[in-house]
Each structure stands twice: as C-alpha cells, then as structure tokens.
Amino acid sequence: MKYSLFAGGKRLRPILMIETCRALEGDVNVIMPLALGMEMLHTYSLIHDDLPAMDNDDLRRGKPTNHKMFGEATAILAGDGLLNFGVETMLQGTKGLSGERLSNYIGAMKIIMSASGINGMIGGQVADMLSEERVISLEEMDYIHLHKTSALLEACVQSGCIIARAEPATQGRLISYSQRIGLAFQIVDDILDIEGNEEELGKPVGSDEKNHKSTFVSLYGMEASKLKVAELEHEAVGMLKPIGVNTNFLEKLARYICQRQK
Amino acid sequence: MKYSLFAGGKRLRPILMIETCRALEGDVNVIMPLALGMEMLHTYSLIHDDLPAMDNDDLRRGKPTNHKMFGEATAILAGDGLLNFGVETMLQGTKGLSGERLSNYIGAMKIIMSASGINGMIGGQVADMLSEERVISLEEMDYIHLHKTSALLEACVQSGCIIARAEPATQGRLISYSQRIGLAFQIVDDILDIEGNEEELGKPVGSDEKNHKSTFVSLYGMEASKLKVAELEHEAVGMLKPIGVNTNFLEKLARYICQRQK
Known part of the structure; x- marks a missing residue:
C-alpha cells in the first residue's frame, strides 16, 4: 500500500x-481527509488495473508495478x-463535525464513492x-473516458464545492471545468502514448x-486530437473567469493538464 | 456482483x-443498509479469496467461483x-438521520470498515x-482467525449494539458472545474440511x-477441536443469559454455528 501510494x-x-x-474560501482542514481518501481510491485502481489479468503492466511511474514487486496476491490485497x-480515512474526517457541516461532509463522501464505483470509475x-x-x-469511447477518468475528477471539484458551500451557479461552472479537464487529461494520455x-x-510508449x-487519437487522428485539447483548455479556463474568486491556481492546473509532457 | 451475492x-x-x-429493541430499519453493506463486503472478500493468485478455488457453495464463470479480470472488478x-449502500442509510442517531450510525460504519480493513479482515x-x-x-493461527473471520462477526454485534444504544455491560457481553461464535465458526470450518x-x-473437502x-485441527487434533467447539458454544450461550432481553434467536444462532454440518 505504501509502495504504490508513495511511488x-x-x-x-x-x-x-x-x-x-x-478558491471558494472553504475550510481546507475539513476537506483534507476526503482528499487523502480520494488519492487512496485512485492508487488502488492503478494497482488493480496493472494486474496480469487486467492491463498486465510491468512499469508505473518508472518503477515496477505492485505485483511485479510483491506478487499478485499481495497486489490484490494492497x-x-x-x-x-x-x-x-474519509470516515475519520467526520470527527468534530455536526449539523449542516456533517451533512455536507457525508454528501461529499457519497459523491466520491459513487464516482469511484460501478456507476463511475469501476464501470x-x-x-x-x-x-x-x-x-x-x-x-x-466517450463512456469509458467519462467514467474511468472524468468521474473522479468531477467528484473532486464537486466535493470541493460542497465543503465550501458554493452557490449552484458556481458549482455548475466548476463541474463544466472539471469535465473539460477530465476529457483533456485522457486525450493527452493517448497523445503521450x-x-x-x-x-x-516512466512507462513504455506504444502500449x-x-x-x-x-483511442481518441486512433479514431480522430493526431492533429484533430491536439486541436481538441487546445479547445478544451480554452473552454475550461473560460468557465473560471465569471466565478469572481481567485481561480489562478485552477487556471494553471487546467493549462498544466493540457500541456503536460508526462 | 449479482451472481456471487445471490449464490x-x-x-x-x-x-x-x-x-x-x-433483541435490544433497536430500530431494524436503521440498521438494514449497514447489514446489506456488510454482506457485500463479505461477498467481495470471498470473490477475491477464490482468485487463482489467492486460494485458486473452482467451487463455492456448489457453484463455479466468480472467476470460473466470468474470467479473472471481471472477478477482480466484481x-x-x-x-x-x-x-x-451504507452511506445511503444516513438519509433522514440527524443528531445522535446520525453520529451512532457513522460510529457503526467506522467499526464495520475498520473490521473489514487492514486491521481486520484484510490483515x-x-x-x-x-x-x-x-x-x-x-x-x-489465532491472529489469522481473529482477523479474518471474527473481526467482521464482532463488528456485526457491535453495530447492532450501537444502533440499539445498548448499555456498556450488555455490549461487553455481546462482544464476548461474538468472539466465541467467531472462533467456533472457524474451527467448525476446519472440522468440516x-x-x-x-x-x-458445495465444495471439495481436504483442501x-x-x-x-x-488449522486448529492439525495443531490440536480432532477430539480437542470438537471439545473446544462445545466449550465455546456453552460459553457463548452463557454470555446471553444475564442480559435480560429476549435472546432466544441469538442462542439458536450460536448453537447452529457450532453444530452446523455445512
């Protein structure tokens, strides 16, 4: 568990x-256990995806995959x-919360678990x-991208909004933002492959x-795929402007996701 | 998921x-989603335990194991x-709860998730x-039995107590009861094998x-193992008597676990 979580x-x-x-001036201490739990959910999915019965990958982030290091049984259990x-970890975060703060926290947890489950990532x-x-x-292909990758990214933004008690209009804009960076993330993955x-x-290309x-690239070609990423970057950043809070970091994050080389 | 859950x-x-x-006059409607979630946790652990990389079993309850039916990748994902x-499912059960009832529900959920995790069943x-x-x-061997089997059974009894707001003394007695039937359950499994x-x-013996x-039997012999089960049955039932509520069903359940032929 530690090996993969700190890889x-x-x-x-x-x-x-x-x-x-x-950005929405919510309490970062409250969301921290949800953020930790989210990274654990993401990491478990990578360990299981790499298994011989699944993608059968030997390398992840430049290191041997979990089952290559510890064997298949341990990787399944990890x-x-x-x-x-x-x-x-997420449940521990309920400590000290009550009333509306507790309901919001549980609401965010529901969204995260639904996004990681059969109606989201596992689906x-x-x-x-x-x-x-x-x-x-x-x-x-849309179904796969939307569920496998975008669902969790959208849940991240949604739970951030819930904990910060964002207005519905703000929440809607940020969800659109997350959907665009989610799709862009996947297309860039395909381009980098x-x-x-x-x-x-840290892994072989051409897999x-x-x-x-x-993939998006095999269906649309490289040029159209790159144009699509640029378009998604533009749209994602455009969603942030009217919110009226400091969204500099979220803007940088969108640009990073679309322009990343790894 | 359905195949194994309804096998x-x-x-x-x-x-x-x-x-x-x-038995403790708690609200059965409140505990129902926890009970459903618990059975799902138990069933997932059976699917993963049966995998080729783990126990590599072909039969479970007289039917092909999940990976025999659907392949290894699907079994991992199921x-x-x-x-x-x-x-x-457990999170859905928070709907309509507030105040102390909500805190108790989340407390029970924490106990269940801890019992099924690395400090319990997975450990x-x-x-x-x-x-x-x-x-x-x-x-x-004690560590394995206590964590692999007893932890979940104990969590079942504990969450029943929490939802019914049992007195500490009653809770203590019922936890002792659950520990005894948990150990007896495992020894009977070994005897039946x-x-x-x-x-x-519904599965081959001698595995x-x-x-x-x-196993308990290989370490202590058959006779001592059977005596131990009888002793645990006696002790488990003895724990129930002084509680002062109708524990007939729990008594029958202890006797069933100790005397079962399958």
Whole structure:
C-alpha cells in the first residue's frame, strides 16, 4: 500500500479537491481527509488495473508495478486495503463535525464513492476491458473516458464545492471545468502514448497500439486530437473567469493538464 | 456482483447484525443498509479469496467461483465493485438521520470498515497467505482467525449494539458472545474440511491438507477441536443469559454455528 501510494504520483485529484475548496474560501482542514481518501481510491485502481489479468503492466511511474514487486496476491490485497482504508480515512474526517457541516461532509463522501464505483470509475474500467481487441464506437469511447477518468475528477471539484458551500451557479461552472479537464487529461494520455518520452513518462510508449486499443487519437487522428485539447483548455479556463474568486491556481492546473509532457 | 451475492450464502453476518439490534429493541430499519453493506463486503472478500493468485478455488457453495464463470479480470472488478457498493449502500442509510442517531450510525460504519480493513479482515487474509506451505505457531493461527473471520462477526454485534444504544455491560457481553461464535465458526470450518459431506458443503473437502495449511485441527487434533467447539458454544450461550432481553434467536444462532454440518 505504501509502495504504490508513495511511488511519485502527481496528486492531481487531491490537489484539485483542495484547491477548489480553497478558491471558494472553504475550510481546507475539513476537506483534507476526503482528499487523502480520494488519492487512496485512485492508487488502488492503478494497482488493480496493472494486474496480469487486467492491463498486465510491468512499469508505473518508472518503477515496477505492485505485483511485479510483491506478487499478485499481495497486489490484490494492497488494492483492497487501499480502497477500504480510503473509506476509513474519509470516515475519520467526520470527527468534530455536526449539523449542516456533517451533512455536507457525508454528501461529499457519497459523491466520491459513487464516482469511484460501478456507476463511475469501476464501470468505466469494465467497459474499457470489454473494448479490448476491437474497434469501438465513439459512444463507447466517450463512456469509458467519462467514467474511468472524468468521474473522479468531477467528484473532486464537486466535493470541493460542497465543503465550501458554493452557490449552484458556481458549482455548475466548476463541474463544466472539471469535465473539460477530465476529457483533456485522457486525450493527452493517448497523445503521450504515441509521442511521449519513455524516460519522462516512466512507462513504455506504444502500449495502446500494442493492445489494439481504440483511442481518441486512433479514431480522430493526431492533429484533430491536439486541436481538441487546445479547445478544451480554452473552454475550461473560460468557465473560471465569471466565478469572481481567485481561480489562478485552477487556471494553471487546467493549462498544466493540457500541456503536460508526462 | 449479482451472481456471487445471490449464490446461496447463509447471510450469517447481516442476520447477526439485525437480530442483535432487534433483541435490544433497536430500530431494524436503521440498521438494514449497514447489514446489506456488510454482506457485500463479505461477498467481495470471498470473490477475491477464490482468485487463482489467492486460494485458486473452482467451487463455492456448489457453484463455479466468480472467476470460473466470468474470467479473472471481471472477478477482480466484481469484488472491487461490491466493496465500493457496500460503502455506497451504507452511506445511503444516513438519509433522514440527524443528531445522535446520525453520529451512532457513522460510529457503526467506522467499526464495520475498520473490521473489514487492514486491521481486520484484510490483515487476516494477508497473514493467512503468508502462512501457506509452512507450520505456523498458535499465535499466528489465532491472529489469522481473529482477523479474518471474527473481526467482521464482532463488528456485526457491535453495530447492532450501537444502533440499539445498548448499555456498556450488555455490549461487553455481546462482544464476548461474538468472539466465541467467531472462533467456533472457524474451527467448525476446519472440522468440516476433514469430516464434511462434499455435496452438502458445495465444495471439495481436504483442501486444507492439500494446501499444507495449519488449522486448529492439525495443531490440536480432532477430539480437542470438537471439545473446544462445545466449550465455546456453552460459553457463548452463557454470555446471553444475564442480559435480560429476549435472546432466544441469538442462542439458536450460536448453537447452529457450532453444530452446523455445512
């Protein structure tokens, strides 16, 4: 659990959660256990995705994957342990809360658990698995991206809004922002799998082609994919402007996600 | 998820939870989502335990195990899905609760998640895995039993007590009761793996010997094991008497666990 949790992840999800909350002047101490739990949920999903029965990956962030280090049985249990401990960590955060603050906290937890479950990330992973070795439709690819990656990013922004008691209009804008960076994140992943630097990425490139995987790039081509990322970056940043609080960090985060080289 | 959840389990854990709550005149409607979540947590652990990398079992309750039916990748995800959905189900149960009732509910949820996690069931499963192919000490076997099986049963009784707002003395007695039936449950499992009827059990006997697994029976012998079960049954039932509520069902449950043939 420790090995994978401290293997050098970007911490994108907890950062997004905390910085949304901070921008809206919410209590960062309250959201912290949710942010920690979120990173554990994300990490467990990577451990299980890398397993031989799933993507069968040997490298993650430049290091051997969990099952390569500790064996398959331990990797399965480390994943289960991180999912369970993520929930335990989030539940610990209820300490000292009551009334509306407690209801909001539990509301955020519901959103996170729903986004990571069968109607979110796990559903996306199942669809992804079923899509292997065949050309998929645009609708299927959208389903996979929306559920496997965007659902958690959206839940991060939503929980930041809930803890900071954001206005519905603000919440709506930030959710649109998160959907755009979620899709951009996935397309950039697909682009980097073709054009990325193996050393910087910490994993071999070309795995999508090797696994005969349909991606945004294989369906639309490289040029259209890059244009789409630029468009999503522009839209995401545009969503932030009218909110009327300091969204500098969220703007930088959107630009980073769209322009990242790893 | 559905296949394994409806494969004919005994529902021991939710029954124990609900009947503890009912005996103490607690609100059974409140505890129901916790009981449902608990059965999902238990079922996910069976799916993952049966995987080729773990116990590699082909049969469970007379039916092909999850990975035999749907493949390994789906079985891993079905397990993840049940763990996540168990938590979602428990969180849904907070609806309509507030004040002390809400705090108690969250307190019960914390106990359940801690019992199913690395300090409980998952910890026991890791220890069990590390104990394979060698003779283990009595302390190690105790650790495995206490964590892998007893922890969840104890959490069932504890959450029943919390939802029903039981007195500390009553809670203490019921926890002792649950620890005894938890240990008895495991010893009976070991006995049935030698003397049981394959058809009734729905799985092949002799798997512990085949896997060179140390059990209560292999360490103490059959006669002493049966005496121990009888002693635990006597003690468990004895714990119930002074509580002063109708514990008939809990008494029957203890006798069933100790005398079961499957």
